[in-house]
Structure formats: C-alpha cells, structure tokens
Amino acid sequence: MAKIKYIEFNGTEHEADVANGLSVMEGAIQNDIPGIDADCGGGMSCATCHVYINDDEWFKKLPEKEMGEDDMLDQAFEPKSNSRLSCQLIVSDDLDGLTVHMPEKQV
Amino acid sequence: MIKTDVVIIGAGPTGLFCAHQLGIIGLRCEIVDNLDKIGGQCIELYPDKPIYDIPAVPKCTGEELTNNLIEQIKPFNFNFHLSDRVQELKNENNKWLVKTLNGKEFETPNIVIAGGVGSFEPRKFPTKSAEKYDGKSVLYSIKDKTIFKDKSVVIFGGGDSALDWAIELSNSSRVTLVHRRDEFRGAPASVQKIKELSDNKTINLITKYSIKDVKGNGSLESVEIKSESGESKVIKADYVLGFFGLIMQLGPIAEWGLNLDKKTIPVNTENFETNKKGIFAIGDICTYPGKLKLILSGFHEGALAARGCFKYARPDEKYRFEFTTASSTIKDRLGVKE
Numbered sequence: 001m002a003k004i005k006y007i008e009f010n011g012t013e014h015e016a017d018v019a020n021g022l023s024v025m026e027g028a029i030q031n032d033i034p035g036i037d038a039d040c041g042g043g044m045s046c047a048t049c050h051v052y053i054n055d056d057e058w059f060k061k062l063p064e065k066e067m068g069e070d071d072m073l074d075q076a077f078e079p080k081s082n083s084r085l086s087c088q089l090i091v092s093d094d095l096d097g098l099t100v101h102m103p104e105k106q107v
Numbered sequence: 108m109i110k111t112d113v114v115i116i117g118a119g120p121t122g123l124f125c126a127h128q129l130g131i132i133g134l135r136c137e138i139v140d141n142l143d144k145i146g147g148q149c150i151e152l153y154p155d156k157p158i159y160d161i162p163a164v165p166k167c168t169g170e171e172l173t174n175n176l177i178e179q180i181k182p183f184n185f186n187f188h189l190s191d192r193v194q195e196l197k198n199e200n201n202k203w204l205v206k207t208l209n210g211k212e213f214e215t216p217n218i219v220i221a222g223g224v225g226s227f228e229p230r231k232f233p234t235k236s237a238e239k240y241d242g243k244s245v246l247y248s249i250k251d252k253t254i255f256k257d258k259s260v261v262i263f264g265g266g267d268s269a270l271d272w273a274i275e276l277s278n279s280s281r282v283t284l285v286h287r288r289d290e291f292r293g294a295p296a297s298v299q300k301i302k303e304l305s306d307n308k309t310i311n312l313i314t315k316y317s318i319k320d321v322k323g324n325g326s327l328e329s330v331e332i333k334s335e336s337g338e339s340k341v342i343k344a345d346y347v348l349g350f351f352g353l354i355m356q357l358g359p360i361a362e363w364g365l366n367l368d369k370k371t372i373p374v375n376t377e378n379f380e381t382n383k384k385g386i387f388a389i390g391d392i393c394t395y396p397g398k399l400k401l402i403l404s405g406f407h408e409g410a411l412a413a414r415g416c417f418k419y420a421r422p423d424e425k426y427r428f429e430f431t432t433a434s435s436t437i438k439d440r441l442g443v444k445e
Contacts, residue, residue, distance in 0.1 A: 037370075039224040039355050041391075041400050045152040046224075046355065071292035074265050075352035078233055078317070079287055080335055107230070107354045 002096040006051075008035045009104045018091045024100060025049040025086035035102030042087040044068055047076040048107055049086040051100035056082070058098055062089060077103050109186075111137045112420035113217040113413075114205050116193050116360075119147020120402050121390030122221035123176040125409030130183035131437055132413060134420050137213055139188045141226035141358075146173035148223055148391075149402075151353065162403055172402070182442045192226055193218075194359050196386075201419075203385060216419035219412050220372065220381075220388040221405070226358050230351040232263070236321050237347070244327035245347045255280045259343045261330050263318060264350035265290070270297040272348065277304055283311040283342050285318070285332055316340070321347060360392075368394055378415030379408050385419050387412040 004027050006014045018027030028036040028049075040046035050073065053059040059082050069088050073079045086100060113129055115122045118140035129136045144150055149158075149169030157166050167175070188211060195206040196218065205213040229247035231237070237245045249272060256279045262269050265286040270293035273284040284301065291298045305312035319333040321344070330347050333339045357370055365372045365381050371394035372381055379387045389408035391400050398404070417426045431437050 039370075040148070040152065043153070045148075047352075048354070070288065070290065071266070074287065074292060075230060075354075077230075081288075104233075107356065 002091050002093060002098065004091070004095065005097075005099040006033045006035065007099065007101045009102055018095075020092050022091050023087045024051070024089040024091060024095070024098070027091060028086065035106075036086060037106040038087060039107075044072055044085060044087060047072045047085065050076040050079065050103055050106060051084055051086045052080060052103065053082050053084055053098075054101050055099060059084075061094070062098075077105055077107065108212045108214055109137060110214045111135050112215065113137075113219055113416050114139065114193070114203070114213050114215045115219045115221055116140075117147060117221035117223060117390070117392075118142070118145045118187060118189070119221060119223050119390065119405075120149055120172060120176055121223075121405030121409050122147070122219070123173075123180060124406045125219055125221060125389060125413055126183070126185055127176070127180045128410045128413035129416065130180060130185070130440060131431065132417055132426065133436070133440060134413070134416060135185070136219075137186050137188065137215075139191055139193050139207060139211075141190070141192045141228075143190045145177055145187060145189070146170070149173050151227055158402070160401060160403065182440065192358065196363055198383075198385075201385075216385050217416040218386045219409075219416065220360060220386065220392055221390045221409070222357075222360055222388075223391045224355040224357075224370065225360070225392075226356060227353040228356050228358075229349070230354045232318050232321075232347075232349050234318055234320055237318070240321060240323070240327050240347070244323075244345065245321065245349070247349050249348070252276065255346060258345035259283075260346045260348060261285060261342055261344040262348045262350070265292055266350060266352065267293040267297060268350035269293070269348075270301055272350070273310055274300055274304065277310045281311075282309075283313060283344075285313045285316050287315065287317045289314050311342075313340070313342075318347075318349075374408075377411070379412040380415055387415055 004018050014033045016027050016031040025038050037048035039048045073083050112134040113136040115138045118138050126136050150173050154170040192208045194208050197204040202214050255276050259281045261283045262273050263285050273282050276282050304310045316332040316334050320331040322329045329341050330344045331341050372388040374388050374393045376395050379389050381388050389412050390405035
C-alpha cells in the first residue's frame, strides 16, 4: 500500500491509498480523481495517463522507463523530461509518498 | 438516402462481430468508421501486438483478428463507409435519420454505437495561436506535397511520419525537423538518413525543443520553439507540420443525449440499448455494472444488441433462436453448401 498524491493542473490536491500491484493510473481512476483519462485502459498505447514527477529525487527513484514509454510520451500533451505514463508506475510500498502532477489536459 | 436495418458506428472487432450476428439473423447493416481502414484500435494501435484472450484463439495479433472478422462477415456483403463519421442523428416517425460528415444519409430503425473510445484524430499543437492557421499552413497530414516546393517547412515529431516527410520534402523544400528529445521512434534506417541529411546540412535538425508559438500577419511567417530550460528560437516558416500520432475523441456522440458517464454510455444488459429507443451501445464505449473492457465482452454485447435490433427492424416477425450448426436458413445466408 502506498499513499499517492495527485495534483491537478489547477492545484487541486487528491490523496489516495493505492494497493500494491495497481498502477498509479488505476489508483486515480478507482478513486475518481480527475486529470487522468487512460483511454486505452493501461495498454501503453494512448498517452492519456501522462503525469509529471516534479521532485527530481522521486523521478530517479521510480523504475526506469521500459522501451516504448518514451515513444508514447512523444505523443502526449506537453511532454517534458520528467514525464511518465502513470499506467507504467506500479505501486509498491516503495512508492509511499509519491506526488504526481497532472498536465493541463490529456488530449 | 440509404435505407437499412442497422447503422453500426465503428468498424473495430465489436462492430464487426455485431455485423456478423445481424447477418446471421437476416438483418442488413451499414458500417461507418472514421479511420481509412477496418479494425479500429486493433489495427490502429496494436496491429502487431499479440492478444492472448480471444476464446479458442491462444494467440493472434490485432491485424490477424481483424482479418479473420472481415473474412467471417464476407458472405453478407455489408457496405463499409470509411474515412467518414456519423455527425447527426434525428428521430422521425420511429426511424433514425443519420447524416455523416461526407454527406451520406441513412434511414434506419437501429443504430449500434461500437465506437470504442471515440474516433481517431491527429493530435494537434497545444498552442492556441496554431488554430488560426489550422488546415492552411499548420497541417497534421499531407494531401498534396507540391504546395511545399521551395518553401520553408518546419516539421515536429519523432516518429515515422515526421521522419519520412522530413526526408521526402528535403528534396524540394527547406526543412527543419524539431523533436523533443534526442532519440527518435521511427525506423532505424530513417533515423540514420535524417542524421546524414543533418550532417550535410540538407535539413536543419533541432532536438530537445518543442513548439511555443506560431507567428504571422495574416499568413504564417515563423514558428517559435522553446527548450525545457526556457531558451527559445524563432525559425522562418511557410508551413508547420505536426506528427504526434492519433488521439481518440468522442466527437458528436457526446451530443446525442445518451446520459454519458465519463465518456461511456450506460446500457441495459438485456439488449445493450441506451436510454434512447433504437440506439444501442456495445464494446469499450458502453458501461454497466461489472463491465469488462475485453474484446470477448464486446462480442457478447454485439450478439445481444443484434437481437435487440431485430425487434425494431422486423416488428411483425417473431425472432426465432437458431444454431449455425443446424439451421438451413443460416447456412443459406452464409452461402454454405453441404
């Protein structure tokens, strides 16, 4: 279990306890947190669960991007070097306290 | 005006199998899809990715699944209306009048929405100022490449479309290619070619930059790009091209009064009818308690929706359940000779 903080583009903060094994994306969807669309349902084929990891320490701590994630991020809205697809961030105790920022929009 | 029993919106696996079920029970349908090819997400997003949970098919790709479904409905000779989108629905005397973007019109008692997550459209530049030039000098696809001759063209993107067009247009235009990172996702041979063209100064390659603004006075004059650390550059541009892949947009479906719940359409699980009589929704776009976004669920939903359509298409007939193994009527419809 990890407590994940989701911050919308307008600054609204949401916190959710997300079970291990779920993705950060699923944590948002299951808790009705707006700002993450996840059109493809977690297949890494749509780039609509895009988030920023503003804390550099956290960004480095996350599991590295697998092949394909950066390709998909090319197609996201305003990708940056601290962008991730939240469907690829699988929750474990290690992610307790992670904060993700949502972009202005997903599509 | 085309009169038919059912208009299916969406030629993905769910729409295709629903068409099969309609054919089996003796109904006609017309299938409309925004893409220029049949197959929906299977063909657009993962043609080569193996799928492992189609019943009785241990493994197949999105493309194989699509081809098999097309084969399965071949006997019915249904019409496909590709690169078109249903734009407007109107109810008149218990019939739906359907209009498409390309001006086609249908009259039908039933509409089956098998639209997935919406229709595929090119992802556009996030900059507001680009909208003014959209379709004129800011483009997301190329229909006539001769317009770029001797012009300054700035291309954004790192995939095959961006690379292929940068290479192609470098023969006759001044090309700048801008990409947000150093790696490209296009084919290795194209990436190699781009590097050569950049080394010999045929194209101007700029990485780790993205679009900031487009500028012009009536006609487009330049594009401003920015790096993540805030540096910016201005490049002369007659045309700006963006190749950022496709996004899915619900589009006009959102305006049909279907009580949308987060981009999905609530249905009953008896026949997958929506709150509107004669409008059904199946596959990823429908929602109900326990909904699973699996292709196999879409097949089941399509089979039941087809029976739901029968009631309105043949109000004076009683639907009779038959097995394909036993029914000679069905075998006739399939053109099977034994």
